[in-house]
Every structure is written in structure tokens, then in C-alpha cells.
Amino acid sequence: EPEVTQTPSHQVTQMGQEVILRCVPISNHLYFYWYRQILGQKVEFLVSFYNNEISEKSEIFDDQFSVERPDGSNFTLKIRSTKLEDSAMYFCASNRGTISRRETQYFGPGTRLLVL
Amino acid sequence: TQLLEQSPQFLSIQEGENLTVYCNSSSVFSSLQWYRQEPGEGPVLLVTVVTGGEVKKLKRLTFQFGDARKDSSLHITAAQPGDTGLYLCASLSSGTYKYIFGTGTRLKVLA
Numbered sequence: 001e002p003e004v005t006q007t008p009s010h011q012v013t014q015m016g017q018e019v020i021l022r023c024v025p026i027s028n029h030l031y032f033y034w035y036r037q038i039l040g041q042k043v044e045f046l047v048s049f050y051n052n053e054i055s056e057k058s059e060i061f062d063d064q065f066s067v068e069r070p071d072g073s074n075f076t077l078k079i080r081s082t083k084l085e086d087s088a089m090y091f092c093a094s095n096r097g098t099i100s101r102r103e104t105q106y107f108g109p110g111t112r113l114l115v116l
Numbered sequence: 117t118q119l120l121e122q123s124p125q126f127l128s129i130q131e132g133e134n135l136t137v138y139c140n141s142s143s144v145f146s147s148l149q150w151y152r153q154e155p156g157e158g159p160v161l162l163v164t165v166v167t168g169g170e171v172k173k174l175k176r177l178t179f180q181f182g183d184a185r186k187d188s189s190l191h192i193t194a195a196q197p198g199d200t201g202l203y204l205c206a207s208l209s210s211g212t213y214k215y216i217f218g219t220g221t222r223l224k225v226l227a
Contacts, residue, residue: 004158033214033215035215035217042204042217042218042219042220043159043204043206043215043217044217045214045215045216045217048212048214056212056214058214089156091158091159093215103147103208104149104161104164105149105161105215106161107151107158107159107160108158109157109158110156110157110158112156
């Protein structure tokens with residue numbers, strides 16, 4: 001069964017450093033997402049991406065964040081200058097983008113980011 | 117902004133007991149998903165409900181969607197230690213493909 005994959009599974013970085021989190025969505029999916037989950041808290045939407053541009057973003061997704069689909073398979077989240085509060089589990093998700101209310105998003109296993 | 121409230125927040129029960137967790141919103145859901153998340157992993161979809169009053173069964177799990185599509189419940193019969201995890205409800209925010217997640221119910225089933 002196709003699945004969303006993410007790399008790395010864990011990343012430790014120093015405050016102020018740039019990180020790039022990588023995702024490979026399911027191949028025939030058209031919509032891509034990043035979510036984050038701070039330890040012990042709920043899953044929060046960051047950004048959605050369709051047709052090579054951001055379609056929606058949350059207030060969390062400020063100028064320090066950017067997303068890119070550099071080729072036909074990868075979808076990346078870049079944090080330019082990490083802060084301590086960026087420490088979280090980051091999930092990538094994708095879906096086909098039909099109009100059905102039964103639309104399912106498939107989540108990757110996540111990247112655990114720790115900012116020191 | 118649509119908010120999803122889940123209750124209870126934490127639940128610790130003995131193996132073999134039954135339990136129900138709830139997901140409520142002030143707004144009408146277009147559809148509702150239930151996920152289970154295990155520590156260090158991504159949410160895994162259990163079920164999607166769409167129609168008001170809909171009931172779906174997945175082995176020992178029964179999912180119900182309220183008639184008015186503003187609430188949902190998950191009932192587990194004869195819970196097992198393997199049911200331990202974080203149960204999340206989620207809904208597509210109206211007119212978008214953005215998922216709004218509930219606050220979660222953390223279930224622990226003791227052997």
C-alpha cells in the first residue's frame with residue numbers, strides 16, 4: 001500500500017540554524033500539507049500546498065517557514081532560523097484532492113525536531 | 117474557527133472494560149475522521165463518517181455520527197492493551213482541505 005514517507009525521523013539542531021524536513025507524498029496525490037504536534041499537545045495545521053503554491057497557511061506559518069516541491073516527488077518544509085519553541089513532531093500529509101467529503105489524508109510517520 | 121473538543125482527555129481502564137470517547141463541535145461537520153496515534157508515529161486513519169446518524173463498526177470499535185453532524189462518539193468494546201493510544205477526531209475545515217484536529221483522548225488499557 002502506498003505511503004507517505006518522511007526524512008529524517010529525528011533531527012537535533014542549534015537555535016538559529018536552518019533545517020529542512022523532507023517528505024515524499026503518495027505519488028498520485030495533488031494536495032500536500034505540513035502539520036506539527038508539540039509534545040503533549042494537539043496536531044496543528046501549518047500549511048497546504050497545491051499546484052506549486054501555498055493554498056492556505058496558519059498563523060504559525062510565519063516568514064521563518066517556507067515550503068517547496070523541488071521536483072516531482074519531494075515536498076520540503078524549511079525553517080530558516082529555528083527557535084526553541086519549534087521543537088515538535090512535524091507531520092507531512094497528502095490527499096488526492098477530490099471534492100468528496102470522504103477525502104482521506106494520509107500522514108507520514110513524522111520528523112521529531114529538537115532545537116537546543 | 118471551528119473547534120473540536122474531545123472528552124475525556126485521559127482514560128485508564130482495565131482490559132475487558134468498555135469505553136466511549138466523544139468529539140464535539142459548535143459547528144456542523146462536513147465529515148469527521150477518527151485517528152489513532154501511537155507515541156512517535158503519525159496519526160493513522162480509523163474511519164470517516166459523513167452522514168448524520170451514521171454508525172460504522174471496525175471490529176470492536178463502533179463509531180457514531182450525531183444526527184445533526186455536530187458530534188461523534190467512539191465506543192470500544194472489551195478493550196485490550198493494544199488499544200492503548202491517542203484517539204483523535206478531525207474534520208475538514210469548511211471550504212478547505214485543512215484538517216482541524218480535536219484535543220485528543222489518551223487511552224491506556226491495563227492488562
